Amino acid sequence: MRLTAFTDVSLRLVMRLAVAKEGELLTTRAAAGMLVVPYSHMAKAVARLSELGLVEARRGRGGGLTLTEAGRRSSVGAIVRELEGAGDLAGCEDDPPCPLRSACRLRGALSRAREAFYASLDEVTVESLVSPPTQQTLMVLRSDGSPAVEPS
Ligand code: SF4
Numbered sequence: 001m002r003l004t005a006f007t008d009v010s011l012r013l014v015m016r017l018a019v020a021k022e023g024e025l026l027t028t029r030a031a032a033g034m035l036v037v038p039y040s041h042m043a044k045a046v047a048r049l050s051e052l053g054l055v056e057a058r059r060g061r062g063g064g065l066t067l068t069e070a071g072r073r074s075s076v077g078a079i080v081r082e083l084e085g086a087g088d089l090a091g092c093e094d095d096p097p098c099p100l101r102s103a104c105r106l107r108g109a110l111s112r113a114r115e116a117f118y119a120s121l122d123e124v125t126v127e128s129l130v131s132p133p134t135q136q137t138l139m140v141l142r143s144d145g146s147p148a149v150e151p152s
């Protein structure tokens with residue numbers, strides 16, 4: 001199973017915001033540069049995460065993105081469930097639909113496998129994702145995604 005690019009971009013953003021310093025307000029454009037994703041993809045991730053109450057996006061001068069308390073406390077499983085949705089893992093209902101779909105045991109097996117995947121991510125917290133050494137890597141990212149040299 002592979003996460004959609006949208007979910008991955010969203011999780012990259014959540015991780016970066018989780019290590020933001022007090023008062024640091026990252027813009028969508030800055031986050032896109034740091035995390036090396038197109039601005040339009042990052043803007044969509046910001047919109048969805050805001051809708052879910054995980055990120056707060058303040059507009060205007062001095063505005064920026066912050067992780068909400070709910071975002072900080074969320075499990076990775078809960079975020080991935082929301083972002084990936086409950087659609088079929090295979091193309092059961094595609095056009096044309098699969099002829100086996102009315103009596104397919106594989107469909108149920110795939111659905112149970114996905115639930116097991118999410119359940120294992122339910123045990124992972126956002127906070128645990130940004131513990132060292134990931135924390136340091138996130139904190140020294142420059143605007144183009146390259147790591148800054150830390151002052152000695
Ligand atoms: S074989 Fe089963 S799981 Fe695969 S597309 Fe058809 S209905 Fe879906």
